[in-house]
Amino acid sequence: MDVDPPYFVWEFYWLHLIFCDGEENIIIAAEHNQPLLHVQGLTKIFGAAKAVDDISFTIGEGRCVALLGPNGAGKTTTIRMLTGLLAADSGQMHVQSLAPGADRRQIIGYLPQTPVFYGWMTGREYLIHASRLCGLSRKEAASRSTEWLERVGIIEAANRRVAGYSGGMKQRLGLAQALIHRPRLLILDEPVSALDPIGRREVMGLLRDLKRETTVLFSTHVLHDAEELCDDVLIMREGRIAIGGSILDIRNEHRKSVLFLDTEGDRKSREWLNQWLQQPLQGIQSYERLPSGSGVKLIVDEINIARQTVLEQLLASNVQLTRLEVGYTTLEDLFMEAVSGS
Numbered sequence: 582m583d584v585d586p587p588y589f590v591w592e593f594y595w596l597h598l599i600f601c602d603g604e605e606n607i608i609i610a611a612e613h614n615q616p617l618l619h620v621q622g623l624t625k626i627f628g629a630a631k632a633v634d635d636i637s638f639t640i641g642e643g644r645c646v647a648l649l650g651p652n653g654a655g656k657t658t659t660i661r662m663l664t665g666l667l668a669a670d671s672g673q674m675h676v677q678s679l680a681p682g683a684d685r686r687q688i689i690g691y692l693p694q695t696p697v698f699y700g701w702m703t704g705r706e707y708l709i710h711a712s713r714l715c716g717l718s719r720k721e722a723a724s725r726s727t728e729w730l731e732r733v734g735i736i737e738a739a740n741r742r743v744a745g746y747s748g749g750m751k752q753r754l755g756l757a758q759a760l761i762h763r764p765r766l767l768i769l770d771e772p773v774s775a776l777d778p779i780g781r782r783e784v785m786g787l788l789r790d791l792k793r794e795t796t797v798l799f800s801t802h803v804l805h806d807a808e809e810l811c812d813d814v815l816i817m818r819e820g821r822i823a824i825g826g827s828i829l830d831i832r833n834e835h836r837k838s839v840l841f842l843d844t845e846g847d848r849k850s851r852e853w854l855n856q857w858l859q860q861p862l863q864g865i866q867s868y869e870r871l872p873s874g875s876g877v878k879l880i881v882d883e884i885n886i887a888r889q890t891v892l893e894q895l896l897a898s899n900v901q902l903t904r905l906e907v908g909y910t911t912l913e914d915l916f917m918e919a920v921s922g923s
Contacts, residue, residue, distance in 0.1 A: 700744030749780025843876030
């Protein structure tokens with residue numbers, strides 16, 4: 582038996598019933614590189630703990646931004662403040678071109694991490710309900726509901742009760758609800774974390790299409806999702822922004838040269854590798870043993886010099902080499918460095 586969803590309904594009414602006027606001037610953004618949302622000094626304290634600690638950032642119009650960080654970093658608290666569902670203790674949030682005194686929630690579409698629906702409603706009834714809360718006429722509500730049911734790929738299930746929807750279908754319905762009033766900023770809290778691989782792939786494909794039409798901010802701890810979809814990232818650690826900017830700029834600024842060395846794993850090769858790593862390694866900043874135990878990942882200063890040096894030592898020791906690969910540190914490497922504070 583389905584239960585009433587007071588938490589989600591409270592969020593839904595808070596974002597839609599009061600602040601959405603249903604007018605056509607709430608449009609999907611198309612202008613890139615113009616600032617849409619500027620956040621300055623945002624802070625939230627719970628008791629003695631600073632969940633969000635004086636963070637500042639700007640989201641450009643038409644950009645897709647990933648809010649990254651481990652559990653407890655402050656991602657959901659930040660999102661709830663941005664959407665107006667949680668009052669900030671200090672800080673300012675300004676939306677470009679929004680009239681002074683106007684509430685920013687009228688331009689926001691929001692999907693929480695675990696949306697809960699009225700299971701006895703059909704998908705179509707639910708979207709019409711959402712549209713009416715936004716102030717749309719009955720005719721416009723029916724039209725947009727059909728439009729978004731088609732857009733998110735669940736039009737064939739439009740007249741089925743939501744209780745019978747799969748997890749992926751419910752996320753699609755939630756996205757349609759968040760977009761029904763044509764917001765300029767779509768905010769998603771861990772949109773694929775609870776989905777199976779098929780549902781995750783479906784929703785990621787939908788987000789890939791939507792980011793061409795509106796500004797998107799979504800939280801995640803799945804780095805592959807950020808690299809696949811996003812233009813910009815904000816990496817949080819202990820309530821603060823550790824690193825922020827475009828993925829391209831961050832990679833160029835922070836990437837380091839990497840040398841992967843792997844041997845056949847025979848006794849002689851393992852002994853050589855253990856002894857070699859105990860020596861001072863000139864031009865090598867750090868190293869990490871590979872899971873196989875027979876190889877190593879080297880962070881180096883100058884890749885050509887390091888490669889030549891390693892090859893000479895391998896040949897001199899007659900070590901059985903299976904791989905010597907040149908590359909660069911990844912976003913995952915940067916993320917781990919940022920959240921560990923190293």
